[in-house]
Amino acid sequence: MYSITLQDALADLPELARADAEHRFRRPLERALGGSEQVLAAYKAWTTAEDTAEDEMAAEDVALAKRWIATVGRARGDAFQAMGETEAWFEVRIGR
Numbered sequence: 001m002y003s004i005t006l007q008d009a010l011a012d013l014p015e016l017a018r019a020d021a022e023h024r025f026r027r028p029l030e031r032a033l034g035g036s037e038q039v040l041a042a043y044k045a046w047t048t049a050e051d052t053a054e055d056e057m058a059a060e061d062v063a064l065a066k067r068w069i070a071t072v073g074r075a076r077g078d079a080f081q082a083m084g085e086t087e088a089w090f091e092v093r094i095g096r
Contacts (some may be wrong), residue, residue: 004026
């Protein structure tokens with residue numbers, strides 16, 4: 001399980017717009033990566049890759065981390081399309 005929250009959005013952003021942006025970020029992640037379990041796996045591979053040399057990781061994890069990076073870029077574009085210029089970003093949190 002994971003959650004996605006929009007961070008640093010305009011203070012007067014309506015809750016419905018915030019929820020819509022979070023949904024528009026989540027949907028392409030799950031679609032491109034193959035569901036919520038694969039989103040978790042890709043996110044974990046990416047966070048591991050941030051602190052680990054590529055040659056110390058399994059090839060599958062490196063590929064998954066790279067897929068995460070590409071997919072997140074597209075998902076951000078989808079999510080922010082209706083919001084225009086913003087400094088906002090999405091936080092992904094792994095649930096316990």
